[in-house]
Amino acid sequence: MTVSTTQKTEALFRDDFYLSTCEGRVIDVLEDGGIVLDRTCFYATSGGQPGDLGFLERSDGSRIEIAITRTGATKDVIVHVPSEEQARLEVGEDIVAHIDWPRRYKLMRMHTACHLLSVVCPYPITGAAVGEDESRVDFDMSETIDKDAVTAKMMALVRENHPITLRWITDDELLANPDIVKSKNVRPPVGLGRVSLVCIGEDAAIDSQPCGGTHVSETQEVGDIHIAKIEKKGKENRRFRIRFGPPETAA
Known part of the structure; x- marks a missing residue:
């Protein structure tokens, strides 16, 4: 049975990227079996970052494996x-949500990279x-640039171990300052009343940009990374592929 609800999900990951488990209550079960909780630590797919995997633990200890996490009719659901062949939860049921932490942490490191x-x-x-x-970032650029030089500059930022913090601004503040958005095609998540700025360095001395993804708390946590390839995707578009590990271990 599908239960209609206007309740929203409290997205705990927005204030604590390192939260890997939390208690929650089922407030809706959709026709496709999708489960809506009143609160969750699961990140929902958006902004180029995939949603979390993991499981929901029932009171009897049994598990409901989660194959994907997405937003619902609105971004606050x-x-x-x-996954297929999982038991169906009931509205009102209390569960404990567990994300696949090793996978999430790799995504946090990659997103920060x-x-x-x-x-x-x-x-x-x-x-x-x-x-x-592996991650990719496409830039509106026509210049020729050396991937090893880019790797060296990125690793310098990693080794300098700059702090990474969040600062919240209102939707109106973002609209009044459109130049802080680096992406030409993907807009920051607005409509929730506030937008998070990811700040790198003391007083955001290195960088500050709106982003709704998850990130590590200091640059050294990113670890060894390198630019594996730079591809020409048009006259004025270059695709950079980032991988973990030093260049000499690249496949």
């Missing part, structure tokens, strides 16, 4: 879509996709 790349290459971003082992 988060839907946990179970994409921000560092945007510092080293200060061009408009035309597209991006965050992955567990």
